Amino acid sequence: MYRYLSNSARGTILGRWKYEGQIGFNDYNDVLQPGDILFYDWNSDGRFDHAGVSVGLGYDSTYGRTGNVQDQHTYDRFHAIWHLSPYNQKRTTTTIVAIRPK
Structure with a gap:
């Protein structure tokens, strides 16, 4: 899905974030x-x-904070904070890329 959206006119890359240095x-x-x-x-x-x-702004009840949240099927996460830092044991080596489908 990443390749399809990023290598076609069907999606726009919005940004790339790394936990290293916590930039962004x-x-x-x-x-x-x-x-x-x-x-x-x-x-x-x-x-x-x-x-x-x-899914927009919301409250992550596991993290106990409000912010941009996302939903996914793994571990049945509902409204998890977008960067997943509280849940991700590999957060220091994680890169996140956001794409907006057209």
């Missing part, structure tokens, strides 16, 4: 809108391991 890893991300796809590369090796869908 705020709970609130001004770039994200509902429907944007978040691709997670746990090892920053260029292969995306997982994806989630941004």
Whole structure:
């Protein structure tokens, strides 16, 4: 899905974030809108391991904070904070890319 959206006129890459240095890893991300796809590369090796869908601002009850949240099917996450830092043991090596489908 990443290749399809990023290598065609069907999607626009919005940004790329790395936990290293925590640049851009705020709970609130001004770039994200509902429907944007978040691709997670746990090892920053260029292969995306997982994806989630941004659903807008919300409350992550597990994290206990409000911010941009996403939903995914793994572990049945509902409204998890977009960067997944509280849940991701590999957060220091994770790269996240957001794409807006057209």
